[in-house]
Amino acid sequence: MTKRHLLAAAAAALALPAAAAQAQDRLPPALTATIDPKVAQLRDAALDDTLAYDITRGLTTEIGPRLAGTAAEARAREWAVKRLKALGFENVHIETYRMPVWVRGAETGEVVAPYMQPLRLTALGNSGATPAAGLTAPVVYFRSFADLVAAPQGSLTGKIAFVSNAMRPTQDGSGYGQYGMARFAGPNLAAKKGAAAIVIRSIGTDHSRAPHAGVTNFDEGVEPIPAAALSVADAENLARMVESADDPVMLHLTLTPRRTGMHESGNVIAEVPGTDPDAGIVLIGGHLDSWDLGTGAIDDASGLAITTAAAKRILDAGGARRTIRVVWFGAEEVGGFGGEAYARAHGDDRHVVAAESDFGADRIWRVQTNLPDGAKAVGDRLARALAPLGIVRGDGVAGDGADIGPILRGGVAAVDLNQSGLRYFDWHHTPEDVLDRVDPEQLQQNVAAWTAMLAVIANAPEPIGGVSRDK
Numbered sequence: 001m002t003k004r005h006l007l008a009a010a011a012a013a014l015a016l017p018a019a020a021a022q023a024q025d026r027l028p029p030a031l032t033a034t035i036d037p038k039v040a041q042l043r044d045a046a047l048d049d050t051l052a053y054d055i056t057r058g059l060t061t062e063i064g065p066r067l068a069g070t071a072a073e074a075r076a077r078e079w080a081v082k083r084l085k086a087l088g089f090e091n092v093h094i095e096t097y098r099m100p101v102w103v104r105g106a107e108t109g110e111v112v113a114p115y116m117q118p119l120r121l122t123a124l125g126n127s128g129a130t131p132a133a134g135l136t137a138p139v140v141y142f143r144s145f146a147d148l149v150a151a152p153q154g155s156l157t158g159k160i161a162f163v164s165n166a167m168r169p170t171q172d173g174s175g176y177g178q179y180g181m182a183r184f185a186g187p188n189l190a191a192k193k194g195a196a197a198i199v200i201r202s203i204g205t206d207h208s209r210a211p212h213a214g215v216t217n218f219d220e221g222v223e224p225i226p227a228a229a230l231s232v233a234d235a236e237n238l239a240r241m242v243e244s245a246d247d248p249v250m251l252h253l254t255l256t257p258r259r260t261g262m263h264e265s266g267n268v269i270a271e272v273p274g275t276d277p278d279a280g281i282v283l284i285g286g287h288l289d290s291w292d293l294g295t296g297a298i299d300d301a302s303g304l305a306i307t308t309a310a311a312k313r314i315l316d317a318g319g320a321r322r323t324i325r326v327v328w329f330g331a332e333e334v335g336g337f338g339g340e341a342y343a344r345a346h347g348d349d350r351h352v353v354a355a356e357s358d359f360g361a362d363r364i365w366r367v368q369t370n371l372p373d374g375a376k377a378v379g380d381r382l383a384r385a386l387a388p389l390g391i392v393r394g395d396g397v398a399g400d401g402a403d404i405g406p407i408l409r410g411g412v413a414a415v416d417l418n419q420s421g422l423r424y425f426d427w428h429h430t431p432e433d434v435l436d437r438v439d440p441e442q443l444q445q446n447v448a449a450w451t452a453m454l455a456v457i458a459n460a461p462e463p464i465g466g467v468s469r470d471k
Contacts, residue, residue: 038455103258103260209231311324360428361446411466
């Protein structure tokens with residue numbers, strides 16, 4: 001090597017530490033944040049958690065389906081109070097409210113011409129009813145919700161609208177908002193255009209014969225029409241019939257749901273009292289009610305179990321600076337009555353952060369926050385604590401959830417721990433939402449993530465103030 005080459009190599013070697021230092025300066029704050037060893041210890045111990053599975057098993061086995069406002073949901077509330085008290089939580093109580101209740105009746109469907117085949121379907125929440133003997137009418141096929149939107153006024157008079165949407169699985173579940181419009185708004189729109197009834201392809205990513213339930217709503221002054229979701233397999237078969245038949249496809253539907261008036265629902269509340277009353281409340285939880293087709297394991301017994309098990313770990317570790325309030329919200333599925341009732345009762349309480357678990361029990365892959373500027377370092381420490389669990393920090397803004405939404409709209413900061421949605425919509429709102437859809441190992445990862453989140457957020461020395469809704 002020549003002297004020139006030696007000098008160049010030496011210069012390059014001397015430059016390496018400086019380059020490394022510059023690279024260090026450019027590292028994201030979450031990679032350089034210091035993690036409290038106690039947080040890491042709590043997080044790692046939670047990977048052996050058994051409480052969350054035990055709660056999920058108990059609620060789905062001993063109570064089962066828990067349609068909001070029914071006797072089953074009332075039994076679930078009493079079950080929850082006994083369980084939360086036995087676990088050592090404080091201030092355990094039920095806060096009731098009144099809500100309108102809809103229950104399903106008979107629900108059958110069949111193609112009667114030009115072919116004859118039975119259909120697997122379920123009435124959508126708030127569906128209108130057919131005559132007791134059923135309704136027979138021709139099908140008008142719409143490949144997408146947008147096609148229904150484009151249909152002329154009055155063009156569906158005396159007919160059954162059929163909307164087919166092909167939702168695909170995504171990790172973040174983003175397809176639900178777009179394809180779900182067929183369920184959320186399709187029946188109301190079809191009714192305005194004169195339809196006698198509507199059937200939709202279930203808003204799901206499976207190809208089974210299990211239909212997906214879910215609520216729909218009609219504008220004031222619009223008479224609810226019979227509305228049902230076909231299983232994905234039956235919807236695909238019906239689409240093939242419409243596309244290949246020379247004559248109109250005729251359906252016979254029998255749906256006899258009914259509204260039963262105002263009934264009692266309620267939220268179950270429990271706390272881990274904080275050591276600093278002025279530090280505020282960290283609100284966590286999920287929803288206690290479920291649809292009535294399955295046992296509500298992934299939606300949302302597991303969410304209740306995850307958040308409760310994490311709070312229990314903080315309780316057993318001696319508590320935290322901030323009060324942790326665990327809420328098992330009632331009546332989420334049918335319109336978010338639980339979240340609204342909680343906000344009315346506790347809107348003046350000093351909440352500093354809110355988070356909910358309501359997307360199944362598969363592995364958490366992303367964390368997103370909506371913290372005020374003065375608490376950005378808290379978010380950095382949180383991301384650092386979650387990284388060993390395979391959780392990345394997203395660049396979006398937290399603030400999702402039907403149950404905590406009313407509180408967040410008051411300016412409370414949010415944390416989202418996003419679970420994978422690749423399997424969730426295979427079973428969402430179906431008879432397949434049962435205990436064996438919960439993977440115990442992935443459930444434990446959820447508990448570990450929530451435990452770490454609570455250990456960081458509830459003990460953070462920084463004040464956590466309000467945020468504007470656009471932060």
